[in-house]
Amino acid sequence: xxxxxxxxxxxxxxxLAAVTVVFFCLPFVGLxxxxxxSRLLDVVTDESGRRALWLSMRTSVLAALLSVxxxxxxxxxLATSRFRGRNLIRALCLISMVLPPVVGGISLLFSLxxxxxIGRWLDDWFGFRFTFSSWGxxxxxxxxxxxxxxxxxxxxxxxxDTRLAEAAxxxxxxxxxxxxxVTIPSISGALIAGTVLAWARAxxxxxxxxxxxxxxxxxxxxxxxxxxxxxxxxxxRSMALSVLMVGISFVVLVTLRDRWLGAERSS
Amino acid sequence: xxxxxxxxxxxxxxxxxxxxxxxxxxxxxxMAASSxxxxxxxxxxxxxxxxxxxxxxxxxxxxxxxxxxIVDGADVDVFASADEEQFERAADARTFDPPRVFxxxxxxxxxxxxxxxxxxxxxxxxxxxxxxxxxxxxxPIRRYTDRxxxxxxxxxxxxxxxxxxxGIVTKVATGAADAGIVYVSDLVGADxxxxxxxxxxxxxxxxxxxxxxxxxxxxxxxxxxxFTMSADGRAIxxxxxxxxx
Amino acid sequence: MTLRVDALVxxxxxxxxxxxxxxxxxxxxxxxxxxxxxxxxxKCIAGLLPVNEGSISLDGGVxxxxxxxxxxxxxxxxxxxxxxxxLLFEHLSVLENVAFGPRARGAxxxxxxxxxxxxxATVGLSDLSERRARALSGGQRQRVALIRALATRxxxxxxxxxxxxxxxxxxxxxxxxxxxxxxxxxxTTLLVSHDPADVEALADRVIVLSAGNVVWDGxxxxxxxxxR
Numbered sequence: 069x070x071x072x073x074x075x076x077x078x079x080x081x082x083x084l085a086a087v088t089v090v091f092f093c094l095p096f097v098g099l100x101x102x103x104x105x106s107r108l109l110d111v112v113t114d115e116s117g118r119r120a121l122w123l124s125m126r127t128s129v130l131a132a133l134l135s136v137x138x139x140x141x142x143x144x145x146l147a148t149s150r151f152r153g154r155n156l157i158r159a160l161c162l163i164s165m166v167l168p169p170v171v172g173g174i175s176l177l178f179s180l181x182x183x184x185x186i187g188r189w190l191d192d193w194f195g196f197r198f199t200f201s202s203w204g205x206x207x208x209x210x211x212x213x214x215x216x217x218x219x220x221x222x223x224x225x226x227x228x229d230t231r232l233a234e235a236a237x238x239x240x241x242x243x244x245x246x247x248x249x250v251t252i253p254s255i256s257g258a259l260i261a262g263t264v265l266a267w268a269r270a271x272x273x274x275x276x277x278x279x280x281x282x283x284x285x286x287x288x289x290x291x292x293x294x295x296x297x298x299x300x301x302x303x304x305r306s307m308a309l310s311v312l313m314v315g316i317s318f319v320v321l322v323t324l325r326d327r328w329l330g331a332e333r334s335s
Numbered sequence: 336x337x338x339x340x341x342x343x344x345x346x347x348x349x350x351x352x353x354x355x356x357x358x359x360x361x362x363x364x365x366m367a368a369s370s371x372x373x374x375x376x377x378x379x380x381x382x383x384x385x386x387x388x389x390x391x392x393x394x395x396x397x398x399x400x401x402x403x404x405i406v407d408g409a410d411v412d413v414f415a416s417a418d419e420e421q422f423e424r425a426a427d428a429r430t431f432d433p434p435r436v437f438x439x440x441x442x443x444x445x446x447x448x449x450x451x452x453x454x455x456x457x458x459x460x461x462x463x464x465x466x467x468x469x470x471x472x473x474x475p476i477r478r479y480t481d482r483x484x485x486x487x488x489x490x491x492x493x494x495x496x497x498x499x500x501x502g503i504v505t506k507v508a509t510g511a512a513d514a515g516i517v518y519v520s521d522l523v524g525a526d527x528x529x530x531x532x533x534x535x536x537x538x539x540x541x542x543x544x545x546x547x548x549x550x551x552x553x554x555x556x557x558x559x560x561x562f563t564m565s566a567d568g569r570a571i572x573x574x575x576x577x578x579x580x
Numbered sequence: 581m582t583l584r585v586d587a588l589v590x591x592x593x594x595x596x597x598x599x600x601x602x603x604x605x606x607x608x609x610x611x612x613x614x615x616x617x618x619x620x621x622x623k624c625i626a627g628l629l630p631v632n633e634g635s636i637s638l639d640g641g642v643x644x645x646x647x648x649x650x651x652x653x654x655x656x657x658x659x660x661x662x663x664x665x666x667l668l669f670e671h672l673s674v675l676e677n678v679a680f681g682p683r684a685r686g687a688x689x690x691x692x693x694x695x696x697x698x699x700x701a702t703v704g705l706s707d708l709s710e711r712r713a714r715a716l717s718g719g720q721r722q723r724v725a726l727i728r729a730l731a732t733r734x735x736x737x738x739x740x741x742x743x744x745x746x747x748x749x750x751x752x753x754x755x756x757x758x759x760x761x762x763x764x765x766x767x768t769t770l771l772v773s774h775d776p777a778d779v780e781a782l783a784d785r786v787i788v789l790s791a792g793n794v795v796w797d798g799x800x801x802x803x804x805x806x807x808r
Contacts, residue, residue, distance in 0.1 A: 174505070183447070183510030199511040200466065200494040235667040237654040238626050239681035240732055245655075249680070253671045282495030282506065283471065289496075296498070300403045301473045 099310055107308035117309065119286045120294035124271060127202060127290065131209035132267035138210075139217040139266070140259070144247065146218070147225035158222075162215040172211055173279025180207060181280070204281030205288050209270035216269055220262030224255040264324055268317055360390040363555055364410055368398040368417035368475065368542065369499045370440065370518045374575035375415070381571065382562050389555060397499035398422075399473035405429055412556040415544040415563070417518075418475035422543045432557070434543035437564050438577040440518040442476075442483055442538050444530040445507050452513040454530055457484070460491040460514055468503045468512035471496040475540065476503070480516045483538045520576030542577075581605060581735045581768045587634030587644070589620055594792040596620050602785075604639075607762065607769040609783035609800070616789040618772045622738050625770070626661050627654030638735060655684070657736075660729035664741040666721045670714040674705060674724050677713055681732035692731075699727040703757060719750050726761055737762070739771045743778060755781050779803070 076082070111117040146158050164172050180187045180198045190196045198204035228251060236246035252259065274292040281288040283297070291313055298306035367375045372395045379391045394401070394411075398421035405411055405425040414431065416422040422434055446454050452465045460467050469491070470477040477496075484491055494512065497503050500521055506512040508526040518540060522529045544563060546556030562568050569579035581604035589596040596617040602608050610618050623629040625636060627643065635645040638659070643652045660681070669677050678696035683689065700706055703723040708716070716724065722742065729737060742758060743751050759781045762769055771782050779786060779800060786803040788796040796803075 174509075177505075177509045177511060181509050181511045199506075229667075231663070231665070232667055232669065234628050234654070235661070235663060236669075236680070236684065238628070238657075238659065238661045239684055239728070240655045241680075241684040242655055245684055249684075250669055253669075256671075278498065278502070279505070282468070282511075283497060284493075284495050297471050297496075300397070300399045300471075303403070303407075 096314060099307065099314065103307040103311050104304045107304050108311060111305060111308045111312060116285060116294065117312075120289055120291045120309075121312070123202065123205070123286065123289065124291035127205045127209055128267055128270040128273075131206050131213055131270035132263055134206070134210050135214040135217045135266040135270075136259075136263055139214045139262075140221055140252075143218045143221035143225055147222045161218060164212050165215045165219075169212055169273065169275030169277075170279050173208060173276035176208060176211060176276065176280040180204075199280065200282045200284060200288060202281075202287055205277050205290060208276040208280045209273045212273055212276050213266040213269040217262035217266040220258050220265060221255065224258030225251070228254050261324060264320060268321065271317060272313070360388045361552060361555060363389055363391045363412050363552055363559060364394065365391055365413040365415070365559065366394045366396075366401045366405070366409075366411050367415040368401070369395045369501055370417055370476070370520055371395065371415055371438075371542070372501075373523060374438075374520065374572050374577060377571045377575070378563055378568055381567060382559060385562065385567075386555075386558060391559070397470070397474045399424075399475070400499070401425070411547055412550055412552050413544065413546050413559050415542060416475070417540060417542055418478060419541060419543055420478070421473075421475060422545070426545075430548045431545040432548060432560070434545040435560070435564065436541045436580060437544045437560075437568070438542040438572050438579055440520050440540040440542065440577055442479055442516055442532055442540070443519045443522060444514055444532060445504065445517055445522065445525070445527040446514050446530055447507055447510040447512075448526060448528055450528055450530075451510065454514045456530075457487045457489050457532065457536060460484070460516075461489050463492060465492055465513045466494045466511075467491045468495050468497060468506040468515040469493050470499060470503060474499060476500050476517060479538045479540050483516065483532065483536055486536050486538070518576070523576045582639055583625070583736060583768055583770075584635075584637045585621075585625065587624065587631035587636055587646070589617075589624055589629065590632050591617070591620055591792075596624075596792040598789075598794055600787065600794070602768055602770070604768060605766065606785060607771070607783045609771045609773060609779040609786045610789060611773065611779065611786060612789035612795075615791075617792045618789055619740060621789070622661065622740055622770065622772060625736070626659050626738060627652060627657045658732075658734045659736045659738060660732055660734035661738045661740065662725050662729045662742050664744055666725035666745075668713040668716075668721055668724055668728070670712065673710050673712055674700060674716070674720075675709045677724055678728045678731050681728065685732060695731055696727075699731055702761070703727055718746055719754055722746060722754055723757060726758065730761065730765060735767045737765060737767055737769045739769065739773075739782070741773055742771070743773070743775065751775075751777075758782060 112121065142161060146154065177184065177199070179185045182188065182191050182197055182199060187198065198207055232250050232254060233246040236250045237243070241249065272292055274296065277288065277290055278293055283289050283293050291309065295306050295309040295313065298309060365375070375393055375395070379393050383389060383391055398416040398418060401414065402416070402421040402424040405414065406428040411429070414422065414425055416425070425431070444454065444457070454460070454465055459465055469480050495506060497506065500517050503515040503517055504521055504525050504527065507515045544560055546553055546560050550556065572579045583602040585598050585600040587598060593615060594617060598621060610621065612618055620629065624631055624644065630651055631644050631646050633646050635647070636643045638657070642650050643657055644650065669680065672680065675693060675696045678699055679692035682692035682695055697709065700709055703726070705720060705723060708720065713721070713724065726742070743754060746754055755778065762782055769782070771778065773779055783800050786798060786800055787794050
């Protein structure tokens with residue numbers, strides 16, 4: 069035990085942690101080493117790259133927002149309700165985290181695709197298609213990303229002090245008002261972390277997107293698909309695109325502050 | 336704690352042991368274009384039956400993807416490509432025997448069951464209401480498709496550029512796309528209907544195959560190549576929709 | 581402001597059976613050993629727990645009636661609570677905490693803040709109006725919890741061990757503040773406490789709860805040894 073740092077994890081743990089950090093850093097070191105740096109400017113300035121980047125950014129941000137709008141109420145219900153089959157419902161909502169994304173894409177195709185359960189109705193009545201449209205990209209991303217937010221927020225809600233919401237109720241707040249003004253702020257860290265996680269998953273999404281939405285420049289060819297396509301014909305370009313994706317994701321994740329991840333400590 | 340340590344050592348030890356020891360079959364790595372998936376699965380089974388002590392490892396993907404892997408140094412004993420261009424790309428990076436065309440394939444238009452948009456000719460592929468799926472550049476089927484469309488003077492209404500032929504088949508089989516152009520061999524077992532391409536527009540896909548030369552398994556690889564070109568091999572290919580020259 | 585309770589509540593360890601009328605303006609103390617049902621009773625009156633049998637009414641209006649299946653949710657009862665742990669909203673300032681109730685009930689932001697400012701002044705915390713609740717000391721939190729409950733002008737004020745978390749040295753002064761506020765409050769007050777000094781200062785009538793039943797009911801002056 070270290071006299072000056074009695075809280076520190078034991079040496080064995082720190083060594084294991086160091087090995088793990090190296091494991092995670094190595095692929096990026098390799099990538100940065102082999103990337104032809106001149107190409108980096110190309111990929112962000114050429115039309116194909118810019119279109120893919122813009123598509124990925126706007127779809128992933130929208131997917132993250134939709135994940136919050138639909139995921140938070142779901143997390144609330146899962147955390148507080150006590151109905152039979154709740155575990156089953158939760159499992160269904162989270163299963164896309166475990167499935168290979170392509171399987172998710174195929175399932176979406178059979179439900180929301182043009183001949184799918186709901187899809188055919190949308191096509192017949194409104195002439196609206198998810199496949200081959202940017203909305204299909206958003207749907208695919210939401211499908212794979214939302215569970216991350218739901219899991220994070222549900223966990224936090226379970227741990228949150230319900231008495232605070234009760235106090236708010238006695239002061240005159242409706243359950244929704246109490247949730248909005250008291251409960252959500254009390255789990256703001258988990259909510260932010262969950263949203264960032266969902267965004268990151270959406271941004272990097274590939275399998276479900278290409279299977280459900282297709283691959284068309286500007287409309288459905290996201291940055292991840294663009295990177296994959298480049299891999300076969302122009303590896304240098306693929307590497308530059310990879311560096312771009314890593315860079316963007318890194319910047320976003322690095323802004324995730326410690327204090328948002330941990331419990332608030334009162335002074 | 337001690338129990339856990341013993342268990343970990345046992346697991347690591349036995350997995351290391353699994354690699355050594357005699358009586359091991361030789362592994363033959365065959366890379367084949369994805370349109371050959373069904374046919375080559377049968378060829379693999381037949382070959383393993385005919386030749387003792389060999390384990391064929393079949394890697395299928397789009398030919399462009401396979402070529403890229405070979406260029407990148409992937410270990411391969413036999414390469415069967417869907418077009419000569421991708422084969423040459425691989426041959427630039429690795430020495431192969433001179434390639435032989437072991438199968439040819441024709442193109443066919445596929446539509447979802449019931450042909451919802453009533454696609455009958457190549458010209459129909461240019462209609463606004465017909466969503467056509469194809470593959471990205473570099474995937475052989477795309478080149479063949481482009482050639483066919485150029486000959487017909489048609490600009491198809493492409494809505495997606497899939498990563499390989501199975502992507503095209505999936506989009507059409509599920510009705511997401513109204514039509515696509517794939518190989519005749521892809522009709523086998525797929526939930527799609529075929530619309531014939533007129534013979535004057537017929538683009539013939541030529542599949543070259545060859546064994547990699549400087550490998551300890553070169554002899555075995557050549558036996559595999561010979562097998563695909565034998566009567567047994569040809570029978571399998573024909574049964575799967577290919578034409579064996 | 582007359583509170584009428586005639587109810588039965590089943591809990592894990594006991595059954596609470598109370599028949600009680602508290603006249604308008606009265607200040608009632610509820611005492612008894614731990615686990616007797618005091619907090620349960622407060623929760624039912626506040627609307628945080630439904631009764632299993634019987635009813636609770638305030639000024640003739642039903643708050644909870646098990647027989648007719650009527651239940652008024654806590655936000656629609658004019659009942660405020662000062663909780664044992666205060667339960668302040670840590671991320672909000674003192675002013676925002678106090679203004680919370682009026683705002684939740686539909687008051688405009690400026691109105692709510694004005695009312696909050698008045699109340700904050702009555703307990704001498706004007707200097708700390710903008711400070712976050714998480715940065716307050718124990719005594720300050722207690723005062724904020726109290727005025728937050730009073731901000732909504734409730735008809736009934738419930739105090740659950742209001743000074744239990746306070747250092748005994750500081751208790752006296754806070755008790756005086758409490759006493760002053762309660763005196764200035766024109767509704768009915770219910771106090772739960774273990775401290776005889778609290779009961780003396782803040783109540784005129786005492787009931788003793790034991791194992792879910794009222795075992796004694798009378799004026800503070802006669803309660804003597806019963807308040808432990």
